Amino acid sequence: MIRGKIIRKYQEIQAALDEDLRITLSHLEMEERAAVSALDGLMERNCSLIQEIEQDLDRLTVAIMAQTDTEPDTMSLLSYPKQQDMETLDRVMDLLNRTDPSSVSLDEVKADQILSLTNNMLLLISSQTPIIRKLTKSYSSEVYLDPETAHPKLIISPKGDSATFTDTWQQLPDLPGRFDTTLNVISVQGFNFGRHYWEIDVTGKTYWELGVTYPNIPRKGTTEHCWLGRGAESWCVEFFDGEYTAWHGGVPHQLPFTKRFCRIGVLCSFPAGLVTFVEAENMTPLFSFCAGTFSDGLHLALCPGHDHNGINTNPIVICNAPSPTDDL
Structure with missing residues (x-):
């Protein structure tokens, strides 16, 4: 009789721990999916950025070739491509900063708090087990x-x-x-x-x-x-x-x-x-x-x-x- 009751209590404890683990992991998995989705979005934006850069380079090449064919004065030849190049570089840096994958991360403070709480739970359970030691x-x-x-x-x-x-x-x-x-x-x-x-x-x-x-x-x-x-x-x-x-x-x-x-x-x-x-x-x-x-x-x-x-x-x-x- 008492053996069966104790077994059931241990089963209830295990079930409570399993349910708490399930809920905790589901929250972490949800946040991980959101972070992965954000990274996927950044990758798409980076692909678009690469295409825009390639187009800008093509335009710069065409402009340089056109100026070479018309033999403009030296100052015009140097200033126009340089000006266009700087504008493109600014756009590239701005887009890179806004699409930096390192800007996507989980809430590290929250993760540390979860880890701390689980460690405290472990210490509590360890301090009470084996139960027979505590009782004896x-x-x-x-x-x-x-x-x-x-x-x-x-x-x-x-x-x-x-x-x-x-x-x-x-x-x-x-x-x-x-x-x-x-x-x-x-x-x-x-x-x-x-x-x-x-x-x-x-x-x-x-x-x-x-x-x-x-x-x-x-x-x-x-x-x-x-x-x-x-x-x-x-x-x-x-x-x-x-x-x-x-x-x-x-x-x-x-x-x-x-x-x-x-x-x-x-x-x-x-x-x-x-x-x-x-x-x-x-x-x-x-x-x-x-x-x-x-x-x-x-x-x-x-x-x-x-x-x-x-x-x-x-x-x-x-x-x-x-x-x-x-x-x-």
Whole structure:
């Protein structure tokens, strides 16, 4: 139902643009026809002018020959043809000025205004498309990472916007909420309603996991449910060795992508019970999970992965995450 309505709206937009293009082009074509008609008229007038010039030259030739035959005085011989020649030259220049093709041109100012307006229309449409990008970004929510949940081999930035793997086990308090086996960290903020969107920068990484989780995800020991997406408490997309896999409830879904994306978007919708992953630059859909109804609040969850033989040292970064002290 909604799909059909959206398709019809896009068809109406396309029809409106096509009609506007038709009207604009018809006006331009009408003006072009008028200019061509004017040029045709000038060409005819120029042909007439050429004929008149040829006739004047013939008359001058006859006059010169007649004066030569009667052997007039020198002044008369020189002055008459010269006078006639100057009169003819004046007529020729006058007619050429009045029939100059360069005097026929379209309204360049109007054309520039049309071009400017169409460019403004393009900028407006471009600023609103893809529509899904505009809509999705309107759901952006600020989050920062909770260092008290981070595995001891993760360094959380002071602003709480990134997590970096370190091979050194940091001496940190063994808090109940800290992951002690999986390289996970979750956000301080949890969300229970509405729609929320985050973008995660994974540039240069060869291994990462990211998604959302209920706060009751297991955090201690080697149970598989501590991993993102391996239990019923979390949903995630994983990238490892050039392959993408979506996980929930321990069920893997291989994704048909091979390009190493730089930024991943995560959208959760409580009204629809949806968790959606996209490639954020072009809003390319990666995978969607439908939970129907969420049973608890959701936290953003990240795993930057181990160093992967020294090729996965870059941090995993929440784009535009605020500092924990911003509200103080």
